[in-house]
């Protein structure tokens with residue numbers, strides 16, 4: 001691992017349980033019984049729900065009048081906010097999402113929870129975050145590490161849908177953002 005200065009923190013599947021909301025909306029709409037744990041691999045959403053519908057339902061959830069209030073945070077909100085605060089004492093910490101068109105809603109969701117960061121970036125899902133050149137990524141996307149250079153690293157927040165990457169040799173699998181932050185600070189001598 002090289003020197004770390006810039007850290008990218010993902011939103012969906014990392015800070016925000018948008019997949020759980022997706023399941024709820026889909027279940028209500030189509031009388032299905034999906035839960036997050038059914039999402040057993042990365043392509044499940046495309047196979048079971050369809051990409052367009054997945055994008056539409058999740059966009060709608062973010063755009064609800066109360067700024068995505070139906071989307072839960074993963075874990076204790078105060079601990080999440082504290083983790084990013086601790087990270088920002090040492091690094092530049094940006095929130096980076098591969099969802100466009102709902103920037104204001106996602107930022108409002110973060111602000112509502114006192115989750116602070118340096119800069120917010122959204123990029124089209126067709127582009128890779130690897131190209132943004134962060135030193136470390138806290139992200140649930142399996143395969144992101146394959147696109148990283150040797151001096152970049154991924155802290156993979158473990159989810160049912162990224163199980164295949166838990167043992168990937170270029171990722172550090174963690175249970176939560178808080179664990180990722182603790183390990184990042186420990187690995188760089190800050191803890």
Ligand SMILES: [Mg+2]
Pocket residue numbers: 010011012013014139140141
């Ligand atoms: Mg994600």
